[in-house]
Amino acid sequence: MIKSKEKGMLIVVSGPSGCGKSTLCQQLIKIRDNITISISDTSRDIRGSEVNGIDYNFITKEEFEKNIKNNKYLEYAIVHSNNYYGTPIDNIEKNLNNGIDVILEIDIEGAKIVNEKRKDAIFIFIMPPSMKELKQRLVSRKTEDKDKVIERFKTAYKEINEVSKYNYVIVNDDIDESLDKMNSIITCEKCRVDRIEDVDLGNQEEIIHEILMNFNK
Secondary structure, eight states: OEEEOOSOOEEEEEOOTTSSHHHHHHHHHHHSSSEEEOOOEEOSOOOTTOOBTTTBEEOOHHHHHHHHHTTOEEEEEEETTTEEEEEESHHHHHHHHTTOEEEEEOOHHHHHHHHHHOTTOEEEEEEOSOHHHHHHHHHHHOOSOHHHHHHHHHHHHHHHTTGGGSSEEEEOSSHHHHHHHHHHHHHHHTTOGGGEEEEOOOOHHHHHHHHHHHHHO
């Protein structure tokens, strides 16, 4: 029998705002067991129907900076109008050690930092079907003013140029098809040889003896 490593996998998911990565991650945890999404800290204000502790941990800038000094983040950055975003490390390690896969939905710069610190992580980039479609998605959300939408759109061009640094890319044109691809990627990763902890084939002499006994009946 093959025994796989009990430790969970760290899965980094990035992509431009409006590409649908949040929807894919939320759908993925509904169809897989032992998987969760890491909730990031942010110093920005709550938008729309967002809920504290579910979408983000919304904290003050002062609290965030205190956490930085105490080395509580796997990665953090200042993005989109000088707001802090960061990935708390404690809950990630706790889940991984308990055999639970953890999804990090983070931006490109955050992914680079994680890649430097965690070579065992899996990196998946979610690509919009086209830039025109991305523009439409950003505008239709109606959660930000035109200047912020333009800022995100410009950022998207820069982010897409980083796709070659990821292990996998999914063009999110159809949500069901994209979800199937994402699920398949994780399943395949769990079958990697370096995920094997031990191989127990049983006692060779005993098995050969059983074979001979079967033929002698």
